[in-house]
Amino acid sequence: MEDLSLVIVGQAGQGVQTVEQFMVGLLKGTGYNVFATKEYMSRVRGGMNSTELRVGSGEKKVRAYVERIDLLIPLHKNAIEHVKHRISDSTTILLDPELIDESKYTQYKCVTVPFTKIQKEIGLKFVNVYAVGVLSGIFKIPHKSGKIFIKERFSKKGDAILKKNFEAFEKGHSIGENLKDLVPEMKKDPQVVNEILLDGNQTVGLGAIAGGCNFISAYPMSPSTGTLTFLAHHSKEFGILVDQAEDEIAAINKAIAAWFTGARAIASTSGGGFDLMCEGLSLAGIIESPLVIHIAQRPGPGTGLPTRTSQEDLNLALYAGHGEFHRIIFAPGSIEQVFHLTQIAFNIADKIQIPVFILTDQYLVDSYYNVKADDMKLVGVEHAFVETDSDYKRYEYTANGITPRGIPGLGTGLIRVDSDEHDEWGHITEDMRGVRDKMTDKRIHKKGKTISEHPTPIPLEPFGGHDAETLVICWGSSYLAVKEAIEEINDPKIAGIHFSQVFPLPKESNSILTKAKKLLLIEGNATGQFTNMLKLYGNIEIPNENLYLKSNGEPLSVEEVKKFIGGAI
Amino acid sequence: MTNSFEYNMEAVAWCPGCGNFALSRILREALEELGKKPEEMVFVSGIGQAAKTAQYMKGHMFNGLHGRALPVAMAIKASNPELTVIVDSGDGCTFGEGGNHFNQQILRNSDITVISHDNQIYGLTKGQASPTSEKGMKTPVQVYGVTNEPINPIAAAVALDASFVARAFVGDMENTKKIFKQAISNKGFSLVDTFSPCVSFNKLNTFKWYKEHTYALEENYDPLNRKEAFGKALETDPFPLGIIYRNSSKKPFWEMNIAYEKDKRPLFKRKLDLNALKKLIESKKIH
Ligand SMILES: Cc1ncc(C[n+]2csc(CCOP(=O)(O)OP(=O)(O)O)c2C)c(N)n1
Ligand code: SF4
Ligand SMILES: [Mg+2]
Numbered sequence: 001m002e003d004l005s006l007v008i009v010g011q012a013g014q015g016v017q018t019v020e021q022f023m024v025g026l027l028k029g030t031g032y033n034v035f036a037t038k039e040y041m042s043r044v045r046g047g048m049n050s051t052e053l054r055v056g057s058g059e060k061k062v063r064a065y066v067e068r069i070d071l072l073i074p075l076h077k078n079a080i081e082h083v084k085h086r087i088s089d090s091t092t093i094l095l096d097p098e099l100i101d102e103s104k105y106t107q108y109k110c111v112t113v114p115f116t117k118i119q120k121e122i123g124l125k126f127v128n129v130y131a132v133g134v135l136s137g138i139f140k141i142p143h144k145s146g147k148i149f150i151k152e153r154f155s156k157k158g159d160a161i162l163k164k165n166f167e168a169f170e171k172g173h174s175i176g177e178n179l180k181d182l183v184p185e186m187k188k189d190p191q192v193v194n195e196i197l198l199d200g201n202q203t204v205g206l207g208a209i210a211g212g213c214n215f216i217s218a219y220p221m222s223p224s225t226g227t228l229t230f231l232a233h234h235s236k237e238f239g240i241l242v243d244q245a246e247d248e249i250a251a252i253n254k255a256i257a258a259w260f261t262g263a264r265a266i267a268s269t270s271g272g273g274f275d276l277m278c279e280g281l282s283l284a285g286i287i288e289s290p291l292v293i294h295i296a297q298r299p300g301p302g303t304g305l306p307t308r309t310s311q312e313d314l315n316l317a318l319y320a321g322h323g324e325f326h327r328i329i330f331a332p333g334s335i336e337q338v339f340h341l342t343q344i345a346f347n348i349a350d351k352i353q354i355p356v357f358i359l360t361d362q363y364l365v366d367s368y369y370n371v372k373a374d375d376m377k378l379v380g381v382e383h384a385f386v387e388t389d390s391d392y393k394r395y396e397y398t399a400n401g402i403t404p405r406g407i408p409g410l411g412t413g414l415i416r417v418d419s420d421e422h423d424e425w426g427h428i429t430e431d432m433r434g435v436r437d438k439m440t441d442k443r444i445h446k447k448g449k450t451i452s453e454h455p456t457p458i459p460l461e462p463f464g465g466h467d468a469e470t471l472v473i474c475w476g477s478s479y480l481a482v483k484e485a486i487e488e489i490n491d492p493k494i495a496g497i498h499f500s501q502v503f504p505l506p507k508e509s510n511s512i513l514t515k516a517k518k519l520l521l522i523e524g525n526a527t528g529q530f531t532n533m534l535k536l537y538g539n540i541e542i543p544n545e546n547l548y549l550k551s552n553g554e555p556l557s558v559e560e561v562k563k564f565i566g567g568a569i
Numbered sequence: 570m571t572n573s574f575e576y577n578m579e580a581v582a583w584c585p586g587c588g589n590f591a592l593s594r595i596l597r598e599a600l601e602e603l604g605k606k607p608e609e610m611v612f613v614s615g616i617g618q619a620a621k622t623a624q625y626m627k628g629h630m631f632n633g634l635h636g637r638a639l640p641v642a643m644a645i646k647a648s649n650p651e652l653t654v655i656v657d658s659g660d661g662c663t664f665g666e667g668g669n670h671f672n673q674q675i676l677r678n679s680d681i682t683v684i685s686h687d688n689q690i691y692g693l694t695k696g697q698a699s700p701t702s703e704k705g706m707k708t709p710v711q712v713y714g715v716t717n718e719p720i721n722p723i724a725a726a727v728a729l730d731a732s733f734v735a736r737a738f739v740g741d742m743e744n745t746k747k748i749f750k751q752a753i754s755n756k757g758f759s760l761v762d763t764f765s766p767c768v769s770f771n772k773l774n775t776f777k778w779y780k781e782h783t784y785a786l787e788e789n790y791d792p793l794n795r796k797e798a799f800g801k802a803l804e805t806d807p808f809p810l811g812i813i814y815r816n817s818s819k820k821p822f823w824e825m826n827i828a829y830e831k832d833k834r835p836l837f838k839r840k841l842d843l844n845a846l847k848k849l850i851e852s853k854k855i856h
Contacts, residue, residue, distance in 0.1 A: 194854060195854070196854050209841070209846060209849070210841070212841050215647075215836060217644065234849065235827050236830065238841070239836070241648065241828040242827075246672075247669065249640075250673070253634070254640045254643060256641070257642070257645045257648070258648045260631055260645065261645050261648035261649045261835070262648065262835065262837025265644075279634055279637075283637075373853075378846070381841050385837070408608075409609075409649055409652060409835060412608060414628065414630070416630040419632055428621070
């Protein structure tokens with residue numbers, strides 16, 4: 001067996017998150033390739049949440065969600081019901097007889113583990129550290145490593161608590177050692193020990209820092225909040241000005257004003273928050289402000305499913321804001337792409353003076369895996385503002401539509417930006433035939449040409465089968481599930497293609513896509529937003545029966561991609 | 570006599586007799602007397618007649634969206650504290666569309682001066698009620714008279730413990746100038762709610778009306794006493810003119826922000842610390 005999928009299920013507040021955090025770190029630290037993703041309810045206590053941990057054997061990278069469960073750890077009496085549809089013959093359940101009535105689940109392969117009993121004996125509030133111990137025993141994680149993690153987490157809570165947690169870990173570990181034959185042997189890859197672990201939200205934050213971001217004003221909203229907290233956490237070392245905005249309207253206006261002043265700002269939110277930013281986006285359009293916007297998508301409309309995943313806000317990003325102006329939309333599909341494209345977004349926004357979007361989603365921002373630190377390439381901060389002199393004109397007409405951007409306090413020029421239509425100096429004007437036409441030519445036509453000449457940061461390239469007749473199109477976070485599915489199908493006639501820049505469509509889109517005999521497309525919405533974009537802007541038509549549209553809020557699994565491809569060819 | 574803050578004056582688009590003429594002249598004189606230079610000034614505005622003031626002031630300009638001047642001003646000052654940031658916008662822009670921004674920038678103690686040109690009406694959109702319009706006033710929308718209670722921006726600002734709260738009337742040039750100068754010099758959030766008549770649409774609150782319904786604060790009035798300030802803030806007929814409340818003991822937003830703890834330079838002058846970045850990436854080895 002090449003990889004294993006462990007799933008831990010429990011109530012919010014029961015410490016499932018702690019098990020995830022500990023285990024991801026411990027597994028990686030021991031040399032296992034690891035992937036983790038969580039699904040959780042929009043509540044702080046109760047409900048039912050789960051975390052999936054995938055462990056790859058040897059050099060097998062695990063980077064996407066699978067439905068399959070090899071080892072299930074239900075920490076609540078309703079936990080098995082919660083994931084029942086994912087249990088199969090290959091699933092082993094570590095069942096706590098005090099929590100769950102064994103006789104109800106005789107059809108499954110169950111092994112009893114006295115989670116609650118031991119927890120009570122030790123006198124701890126939660127079973128989580130004991131569960132970490134059990135898993136550590138199963139995966140032969142050294143005692144020492146577990147203890148380091150426990151110490152880091154619990155030393156502040158006093159010696160008594162620390163000791164109890166050590167004890168829970170040890171007891172779990174010895175039970176786990178006896179259970180290790182429940183799972184096939186996983187091989188370690190010593191390389192992995194030195195790799196880093198990041199989730200999507202942290203990576204947006206890290207990419208922003210590496211892109212020179214030093215200003216964030218944001219209003220908390222799941223699932224984007226992690227980006228804000230990451231930047232807040234590192235505000236001191238990097239001198240980042242962090243402001244919890246009064247609302248998203250303020251947040252985007254502040255971001256634009258920060259750019260005006262020469263800072264680099266990100267507006268980070270989810271779809272509903274971005275709705276409030278639309279007028280601000282349009283402001284950026286007319287004043288020709290650089291702007292970087294992160295939308296972590298979740299299912300709508302309205303409040304929708306606040307903690308679930310979706311790809312429903314592509315149209316929103318594409319069409320938001322009144323009037324006409326350009327934008328670029330990136331949709332990274334992996335942690336490495338998030339890092340790369342977030343950095344690039346800052347440089348491009350600065351250079352072309354337009355809004356640049358990073359579209360992620362709950363699945364991507366809440367998923368972790370190990371990557372090589374060297375794969376996190378630094379792009380370099382390329383500031384595009386200039387020193388001005390006294391006859392500076394903020395909107396001077398230029399051949400490429402871009403006026404070098406001055407900022408207050410650098411040089412002697414006056415920087416005057418105006419949300420009203422304006423002339424080259426930024427003076428309000430209603431001169432339709434003279435100025436309006438010229439400004440439209442500058443903002444729309446000339447700049448549009450400049451953008452179209454700009455290369456797509458990550459070239460559009462099919463992966464998988466070399467002799468492909470069928471091409472499976474995806475964008476954003478579905479990349480790695482599609483990639484894994486195609487690798488597993490391993491058919492020279494089937495390849496995949498991932499759009500990490502969804503707008504404008506990469507120039508080569510049409511020529512690559514028209515080579516395939518059959519096009520399939522997978523996306524996380526009910527109406528085929530990217531499918532329609534391909535039709536409208538790429539002249540590519542994909543019939544309905546070739547679409548896999550998933551909009552129920554669950555992550556896309558490798559299995560369903562395989563099944564869809566299998567059924568469609 | 571020319572003033573170094575005059576700018577593009579031939580384009581001025583106000584009705585003859587509009588209070589905004591006097592207000593912008595007083596503001597230019599105040600800046601000149603303070604020894605300010607256009608290059609250090611950022612004039613921020615929303616949208617409205619009052620908001621056009623920025624168009625005619627020499628300095629940097631951010632003419633943003635209706636209601637959104639305050640978040641813009643806040644971020645400009647927070648990104649570059651070396652700049653002096655003044656907001657000129659209307660009563661509708663500041664207390665209506667941008668009402669919550671007003672509250673929240675006061676609570677931050679953003680180091681900006683907000684001059685609300687209070688004509689108790691929506692001028693640019695031709696005479697609808699504003700949040701400061703008097704009860705009973707008839708307009709093309711409030712056909713049977715305004716039924717909302719008017720907002721009292723002075724009392725609101727005192728309640729929020731704003732750093733500097735004043736009321737002025739453009740008909741009283743000298744006092745208004747003094748107030749503007751102190752407001753701009755104050756380190757922290759300064760509000761000057763400035764009566765500035767709209768001669769075209771507000772037939773109730775005219776120059777004459779403001780003269781008759783305002784009075785200058787007594788010489789011995791102590792703006793540092795918050796309780797007394799509340800009392801003054803609640804006086805509405807006649808309205809007291811002058812500095813109603815001051816609390817200079819508070820630090821401005823930017824100074825309290827961790828981004829300025831070690832480095833006082835504007836954000837644009839700083840370089841990304843590559844070593845710190847590499848260390849941060851490395852730190853993700855141990856989860
Ligand atoms: C989002 C938005 N809503 C409405 C308007 C239309 N509008 C422009 S100015 C204004 C009111 C102006 O009143 P005030 O702020 O008091 O300024 P005044 O013109 O009286 O100086 C309105 C409603 C707008 N520009 N933007
Ligand atoms: S409408 Fe009123 S506020 Fe506007 S310019 Fe005329 S007088 Fe001034
Ligand atoms: Mg008004």
